[in-house]
Amino acid sequence: MIAESLSICSDVNCDHRGGDHVGIVPGNVYEGDCIPCLAGAEAGSVDLVFADPPFNIGYRYDVYNDKRGEKEYLDWSRHWMSGVWRVLKPNGAFWLAIGDEYAAELKVIAQRDVGFTCRSWVIWYYTFGVNCTRAFSRSHTHLLYFVKDPKKFTFNADNPAIRIPSARQLVYADGRANPKGRLPDNTWILRPQDIPDGFGSDHDTWYFPRVAGTFREREGFHGCQMPEQLLGRIIRCCSNPMEVVLDPFSGSGTTLAVAKKLGRQWIGFELSSEYVERIRARLRDAKVGGPLDGAADPLASAPATFRQRRTLTNTAENGERPAMRVRAQRRESGLSGDRFDKAIIEAYAESHAGFSLDHVLADPDLNATFLDACARKSLSGESAQWNRALLRIRKAGRLPRLNRRVRTFTFEDMDPYSFASEIALQQLSIDFDTTLDDILCDPALAGRFDSIAAGFAPGYTPFEYRWAALAIRKRAKHAKQLAKDHFEEWNGVKLPRSRPVAQSDWSKFSCPGVYLIISQNHLQLYVGETLNLQRRIEPIRELQSWKKLAPGFVKLLPTGEPCGLQSFLIHRVNPVLNSRLLVPDLRTVA
Incomplete structure (x- = not known):
């Protein structure tokens, strides 16, 4: 059978334990302590590390003691972070998720003792806080973003999947706004469910739901599971397709599953044998190019407290992944109308040279001619909007039929x-x-x-x-x-x-x-x-x-x-x- 002759060993060949590693290779989950595992990996072989270590707050894990003495915990953290530094490429990135108790200490250790440069200190604010009986409920986690080289590192600022609409777009629907949106910046926010018409939450405080027990993406065996959408933003931003993503505390396997879905190579370390088996099962189900679980828009997880509930326009419909499409629809909403469409049709008529719409979009020279014609008509918006409008008009059956020239490729x-x-x-x-x-x-x-x-x-x-x-x-x-x-x-x-x-x-x-x-x-x-x-x-x-x-x-x-x-x-x-x-x-x- 083809299935037998082409079994995917990257999902199943993971029987490596403790420090007995003869080379750490992508496509495997290794059972064992992350410190010897990191020592067994090739130096400078990893592009991105995401680590969500135990917070040392007494949480009950399968095999790990989460209540060490302070000095012991900090020494242990220094040791494994030094291993992260060693395996990262010179332009690699390291993200650390940590609680209030040791966020400042680990940031200092990572910078002063290990050598990292901190690029951002992000707050992940989640919907379902952890209830505390004698303190305010825990509703956030610190995400520290480090790089090895402050002048040379991967940061995909132009990726539309991580950009967000600007205030000018969200609040004023201003056509002068950059249609590509903007990167998250340093801004305080309020709870989105209490300000349904306010700003988006994508600043240095990131608003994603904690994976609560009732959530569909909950794996059911790990109490501190990260949401896939949050990991998706980090992996898209700080790595490229086919690069290597490593998680030294794999837990429920979310980092590895998201890395696989986004076309990255992945390596995981996990102390618990039970978790390792569950991670493998999760990875077998994950498909390259598969959608990330959870709401693409963090606000979708926060039901409004007002009677008039918002309609969340970026909920996926018909199984489509909506991120760019919805943003384009938002931008074009202020440009619609017969006069705008008529101008687009006129620009196409002036520039198509007898070729089909597909040809005009695919040919850089013809497309530039069409876009120049749009610009001469002083249309609001920018190139991508005009091209999308042309597709929309064709789909509506309103594009005039032409005597087309055919350019055939076999x-x-x-x-x-x-x-x-x-x-x-x-x-x-x-x-x-x-x-x-x-x-x-x-x-x-x-x-x-x-x-x-x-x-x-x-x-x-x-x-x-x-x-x-x-x-x-x-x-x-x-x-x-x-x-x-x-x-x-x-x-x-x-x-x-x-x-x-x-x-x-x-x-x-x-x-x-x-x-x-x-x-x-x-x-x-x-x-x-x-x-x-x-x-x-x-x-x-x-x-x-x-x-x-x-x-x-x-x-x-x-x-x-x-x-x-x-x-x-x-x-x-x-x-x-x-x-x-x-x-x-x-x-x-x-």
Whole structure:
């Protein structure tokens, strides 16, 4: 069975204990004390560490004593934080979640004794506080953000999934506001449920619900579980797709699950054998590109105390992830109207040169001509809004039909670079919580898409990369149906043995086929189809974008008709670089 021959060892091969580690590799949860585990990891191999250690307040854990003496606790903290420093890359980041009792002390130790620089001191304020009988209820946790190098570190400020609307947008609906929103800043807030028309809460006080016992995302076995949306913000901000995220106190496995969903590699350490088994089960269920549990907007978790309850416009509908789309709708609300739409249609008529709307969006030159026409009409808003308005008008059936010029690309034409477009689409989709339409509408996102694609298949034009992505979306339905139709046949096919990527001679594979690329750590990277396996595999050894992923092995399946088999194998092995557009729903035939 394909499932047997392609078992994902990154989910199950984790039987490492205590200090007996012969190399710590991504895709594993290691049972044992984090201090020897960190000592067993390669120095400078991790991009982001998120640590939620015991607060030393007497909480009852499975195997850990949470009531140490003060000196013992601080010495222990200094020891494991020194291990974090050692495993982080020079541009790496370290986030520490800690309670009131030792927040100041651990910040001083991290800076003075270990060498970190503190970039931010964030307050996570949660809805359901922990009740205290002889003190005010505990309703917040400190999140300390450190970097190794204060001049060189990863901070993805332009990621729309972590940006928030400005006060000018929220309160005044002012079209002059930056449509990309802004980063959280240093601002005090009040309880959002008591000021339903007030400011958003995304400042240095972050408002996310604590994962209470009644919440769906509650795993049920760990009393101090972090919400996925909070971890999502941190991981998106301080790491990039396929980089390594480490959690030395894995607990319920939230950091690892979110890292996997967001296309990162992950490493976990956990002292409790029971927790380790539960974490593994959670990770088996987590899928790359899957939605994060919990409300994307922290305010959604805070019911208003007024009779007139707010309608939370950014609740997901029809299973879609809404972050960018809703913000775009908010921005466009002040631009709607027949006069605005008429001006958009006129600008399109002046600039399309006989090509379709898709072509105008995908071709940087044609799109620039359209945007210039919009600017000449003194339309409010900016480029992405005008492009989205054009899509909205087409969807409403109000875009005039044209005598179109057709520019045809065949599958053979796109074969050398189509896979690169798919990888770029997947990375942006999961990291920016966005769609192909969003990417094509936003010139900055489209430029980032082009750059990623060019890293895997250099030498082609931005239009070719973007058009290939549109072609993937168009043929996805057919490929998924073929995967369903041939399920019984393909499910019984055992894939051939793995071949090392370093193999020097691929000449006998100058034929069409399907291939699976596997990392040196046995992470399933990508399933592709091509008209020439040799031409596809040979560049993997040379291109830096591939080298960063440490490809170690390939499985090759020569076939005369690869369409559909790629989709089937994506369903089976859940590779990290394939677009979710190609994932078939085979539950009804399995």
